[in-house]
Amino acid sequence: MSVSYWNDKVVFSPNDINVDAVIIGGGIAGHSAAFWLQKEDPNLKIAILEKHHLGDGATGRNAGFITCGSVEHFNRLVETHGKEMAKEIWDFSEKNLKLIKEHVIKGQKEDIFFEDKGSFSLASEDSELKELQKTAKLMSSMDIEVELIDEKDVASRLGAEGFVGGIKYCDDASVNPILLLSLIRKRIEEGGSNVKFYEHHEVYEVEQKGDLRRVKTNKAHFEASIVIYATNGYSGQLNSYFSDKIFPTRGQILITEPLDKFMEGPCYANFVLDYFRQLPTGELIIGGFRQLQKDAEVGLSDEITDVIQEALEGFLEKHLPKCRNKKITHRWSGVMGFSADGQPMVGALPSDNQVYFLGGFTAHGLGLAFHTGKVLSDLIFGRDIPGFISAKRWN
Numbered sequence: 001m002s003v004s005y006w007n008d009k010v011v012f013s014p015n016d017i018n019v020d021a022v023i024i025g026g027g028i029a030g031h032s033a034a035f036w037l038q039k040e041d042p043n044l045k046i047a048i049l050e051k052h053h054l055g056d057g058a059t060g061r062n063a064g065f066i067t068c069g070s071v072e073h074f075n076r077l078v079e080t081h082g083k084e085m086a087k088e089i090w091d092f093s094e095k096n097l098k099l100i101k102e103h104v105i106k107g108q109k110e111d112i113f114f115e116d117k118g119s120f121s122l123a124s125e126d127s128e129l130k131e132l133q134k135t136a137k138l139m140s141s142m143d144i145e146v147e148l149i150d151e152k153d154v155a156s157r158l159g160a161e162g163f164v165g166g167i168k169y170c171d172d173a174s175v176n177p178i179l180l181l182s183l184i185r186k187r188i189e190e191g192g193s194n195v196k197f198y199e200h201h202e203v204y205e206v207e208q209k210g211d212l213r214r215v216k217t218n219k220a221h222f223e224a225s226i227v228i229y230a231t232n233g234y235s236g237q238l239n240s241y242f243s244d245k246i247f248p249t250r251g252q253i254l255i256t257e258p259l260d261k262f263m264e265g266p267c268y269a270n271f272v273l274d275y276f277r278q279l280p281t282g283e284l285i286i287g288g289f290r291q292l293q294k295d296a297e298v299g300l301s302d303e304i305t306d307v308i309q310e311a312l313e314g315f316l317e318k319h320l321p322k323c324r325n326k327k328i329t330h331r332w333s334g335v336m337g338f339s340a341d342g343q344p345m346v347g348a349l350p351s352d353n354q355v356y357f358l359g360g361f362t363a364h365g366l367g368l369a370f371h372t373g374k375v376l377s378d379l380i381f382g383r384d385i386p387g388f389i390s391a392k393r394w395n
Helices: 028-040 074-081 083-105 126-141 151-158 177-190 232-238 240-244 306-319 365-380
Strands: 016-018 021-024 046-049 119-123 146-150 165-169 195-198 203-209 212-217 221-224 226-229 246-256 267-269 274-278 284-288 328-339 345-349 352-359
Touching: 021 028, 021 212, 021 221, 028 046, 028 177, 028 352, 028 365, 046 221, 074 083, 074 126, 083 177, 083 365, 119 126, 119 151, 126 146, 126 165, 146 151, 151 165, 177 195, 177 365, 212 226, 212 352, 232 240, 232 246, 232 328, 232 352, 246 306, 284 306, 345 365, 352 365
Parallel strands: 016 221, 021 046, 021 226, 046 195, 119 267, 226 352
Antiparallel strands: 119 165, 146 165, 203 212, 212 221, 246 284, 246 328, 267 274, 274 284, 345 352
C-alpha cells in the first residue's frame, strides 16, 4: 500500500473527516466489523475505506464456500489442539453460519444464490479415505453431523470419477460472495446512516494525533478514536506486527460455462487443497493446486499461472465428465491471509491499543469473518473473547 506524491490528492488540502471508527478494508471482514459495531451502538460514526471497490480483495475472488471448521480436517484439529478446543473452533464456525442466516439472509436465500446443502471431502486413495472415515467417526462421537459416502455415491450424487469415497459435512453452505457482501451492506444501511463507505481510498499511513488516530488515504484524511485493520492478507503492508503472523497467499480459480445441474453440493479433494462446486445457475467453479507452485503462490501478486490453470482444467477433464470440453469463461486469482497457526486472530496492536484488527482467516473467510466481526466488537466493548482467536496467544 503506497501512494505517490503526485497521486496524493490531499497533499495541498488535508481536510480531515472526523468519525468514531475507521475500518480499513471493504471486504467481508470490514463489513462484519461495521455491522456488529453499529449493532452495539447505532450512534457510532464509522468510515469503511477500500483501496479499490468493495469486495475487490479475497471476498470477491473466492469460490463462495461457507464451510465449518478450519483449513485442516477435524481429526488434525484434535491432534493439534485437543478435543475441547477443536470442538470450540468447529462450533465457532457453525455459529458463523447461523449468525449470517439470522442477521443477514433473513429469508433472502435466492437473492444471493445461497444454498445450505452441506459440503463433501473426497478421497482419491484408500489411505485418504481411511483418514476421512476416522474423522467422521470422531466427529459423530462429538455430535457433529456427518455422512459417509462410497464410490457409487460420489458418482451418482456428485457426477465425479476417480474417487473411492468420502464424507459429507452436513451443515456447510455456499453463496455468491459479492451478493452476500452487498446484503450485509444493506443490513448496515437499514441500521442507520452513520456508516459511510469510501471506495478507491488507498491507505498509506496511520499516525497518532494526540488521543486520536489519523488515517491517511490518497483522497482524504480521517480522524477517529479507533482504527480497525480488516485487511487480512494485506495487513503486513500497513504494519510490521503482522509480518510473522499473517502470510499473503494466492489462490487461483476458473469457471466454466453453465451446465445442466448434476452436483449435490460443494466438494473438497486432495486433503482440502482443491475445491469445486456447481453454482445454482449451472457454472462449475474450481480452485486450488497452489501446492504445485508453493513459492510462487506466496505474496501479493494476483496474476494467474499456466501451471496451476492447466492443473485445474486437467482436474475437470479427469474427474468431472460433464465438464469435458466445456468453455472456460473466467480465470482469476486472489490473495488470502494465512495465519501462523491456521486460526483467525483478533486483537489490538501491542504498540497502540487504539488500533484493532481481525484477519488470518486461512482460506475460510466466508466461514469465519462474520462471527469474528462480532468477537472484535466484544473485545472493543470490554467483553471476554475465545482464547483460540485472541492475538494474545502470540504475546
